[in-house]
Amino acid sequence: MDRSRITIFDTTLRDGEQSPGCSMSVPEKLRLAQQLDRLGVDVIEAGFPIASDGDFEAVQSIAASVRRPIIAGLARACKPDIDRAWQALQGAAHPRIHVFLATSDIHLKYKLRISREQCLEQAREAVRHAKSLCADIQFSPEDATRTDIPFLCQVVEAVIAAGATTVNIPDTVGYSMPEEYGQLIRTLREKVAGIENVIISTHCHNDLGLAVANSLAGVQNGARQVECTINGIGERAGNASLEEVVMAMRVRADRYPYETGLASEQLYPTSQTLAEITRVPVQPNKAITGRNAFAHEAGIHQDGMLKNPLTYEIMTPQSVGVPDSRLVLGKHSGRHALAMRCEQLGYKFERRELDEIYRRFIVLADRIKRVQDSHLLELIRDFAGSGFAAPKFPPAAAAIPPLARAASAVAAGHESYTGHLPSPNHALRANVFGEHHEQEDYLWGV
Ligand SMILES: [Zn+2]
Numbered sequence: 001m002d003r004s005r006i007t008i009f010d011t012t013l014r015d016g017e018q019s020p021g022c023s024m025s026v027p028e029k030l031r032l033a034q035q036l037d038r039l040g041v042d043v044i045e046a047g048f049p050i051a052s053d054g055d056f057e058a059v060q061s062i063a064a065s066v067r068r069p070i071i072a073g074l075a076r077a078c079k080p081d082i083d084r085a086w087q088a089l090q091g092a093a094h095p096r097i098h099v100f101l102a103t104s105d106i107h108l109k110y111k112l113r114i115s116r117e118q119c120l121e122q123a124r125e126a127v128r129h130a131k132s133l134c135a136d137i138q139f140s141p142e143d144a145t146r147t148d149i150p151f152l153c154q155v156v157e158a159v160i161a162a163g164a165t166t167v168n169i170p171d172t173v174g175y176s177m178p179e180e181y182g183q184l185i186r187t188l189r190e191k192v193a194g195i196e197n198v199i200i201s202t203h204c205h206n207d208l209g210l211a212v213a214n215s216l217a218g219v220q221n222g223a224r225q226v227e228c229t230i231n232g233i234g235e236r237a238g239n240a241s242l243e244e245v246v247m248a249m250r251v252r253a254d255r256y257p258y259e260t261g262l263a264s265e266q267l268y269p270t271s272q273t274l275a276e277i278t279r280v281p282v283q284p285n286k287a288i289t290g291r292n293a294f295a296h297e298a299g300i301h302q303d304g305m306l307k308n309p310l311t312y313e314i315m316t317p318q319s320v321g322v323p324d325s326r327l328v329l330g331k332h333s334g335r336h337a338l339a340m341r342c343e344q345l346g347y348k349f350e351r352r353e354l355d356e357i358y359r360r361f362i363v364l365a366d367r368i369k370r371v372q373d374s375h376l377l378e379l380i381r382d383f384a385g386s387g388f389a390a391p392k393f394p395p396a397a398a399a400i401p402p403l404a405r406a407a408s409a410v411a412a413g414h415e416s417y418t419g420h421l422p423s424p425n426h427a428l429r430a431n432v433f434g435e436h437h438e439q440e441d442y443l444w445g446v
Pocket residue numbers: 015170172203205234235239
């Protein structure tokens with residue numbers, strides 16, 4: 001086994017779908033699963049088959065048509081759940097049954113009303129039964145991070161002996177701290193007999209904003225599978241965000257020398273597909289996939305970006321599938337960015353002319369938050385009519401609306417991204433920035 005290869009287990013369709021407002025129909029789940037396949041995830045948790053007929057059908061149809069990744073179905077630690085999951089996974093090329101049972105005292109006492117001994121026996125029996133059906137078995141001790149550690153070790157040892165091949169350690173309530181979670185993974189590796197024969201997995205929730213940090217701490221301490229979701233959706237504050245985990249390891253390979261099988265340029269298209277299906281927009285400042293993640297407004301940043309993108313960018317937008325970084329024209333913008341945008345609109349100015357344009361631009365930007373192409377064109381027209389020399393080369397393609405031209409330019413350079421969309425314009429309007437009025441606030445390629 002390659003010690004540096006990290007298995008990416010996507011649970012957008014199971015844990016992610018548990019987010020309020022994120023439920024998906026069977027065809028929508030299938031569409032997302034196909035996109036996850038293009039992204040290159042290793043495991044797709046397609047649903048919880050006993051939970052509903054819709055979940056069963058989704059797992060069944062994904063198992064039948066998405067053939068490369070492992071397809072997992074979730075089951076509580078009891079025979080009816082496991083049998084139902086196995087039934088849904090029948091058509092899968094690579095099926096996995098994922099069995100879970102809570103192990104913390106608070107869950108045992110108040111939720112399950114069973115003793116530790118009963119819990120241990122139930123976990124062992126459930127895994128044994130699942131193993132009689134399927135070779136690939138994952139077990140999760142729910143609420144592991146609030147479980148008594150010696151008891152957790154006992155349960156993990158028992159399920160490995162019963163045939164589990166992956167042991168997933170959930171921070172179900174998002175309570176753990178990075179050093180603490182890393183230490184827990186390390187302790188399991190030191191104390192549990194047979195642990196070297198299985199994959200240890202992380203499953204971290206984001207209630208304190210630490211899901212990604214905790215997952216990475218798990219990896220540094222020997223976990224080799226990370227469970228995560230697109231855009232970090234999931235119960236309450238969500239799960240570890242897949243795109244953040246993957247890019248943290250890629251950008252900081254010096255500190256995290258681990259590999260995944262992901263095609264990172266599919267991250268943004270996958271994020272957009274999910275947002276479009278669930279109609280839950282991505283927060284603008286979301287790392288990697290938010291619409292502002294590669295936008296630069298401050299003048300000094302824009303100037304630096306235009307001279308060399310490495311001044312303010314630790315990864316290129318293209319590397320995660322974002323069509324281009326965006327320089328937003330506002331009152332913090334500098335002359336350099338303004339000149340560039342004017343040129344893209346077809347106007348080139350002398351230094352003195354640009355000074356005047358810039359002065360007028362700042363007055364305007366003070367009044368309206370973001371200066372759009374139409375405002376800029378109006379400003380240039382006023383300027384030309386005020387006695388200054390005429391523009392050096394009026395736009396040849398003046399009849400084409402600026403946004404349409406920007407969109408064509410984007411599409412031309414990024415065919416793989418826009419390939420699945422009806423038209424470049426549609427890409428801009430419906431998929432890149434969400435609402436039409438929002439995207440018009442942004443200027444492309446400045
Ligand atoms: Zn979860």
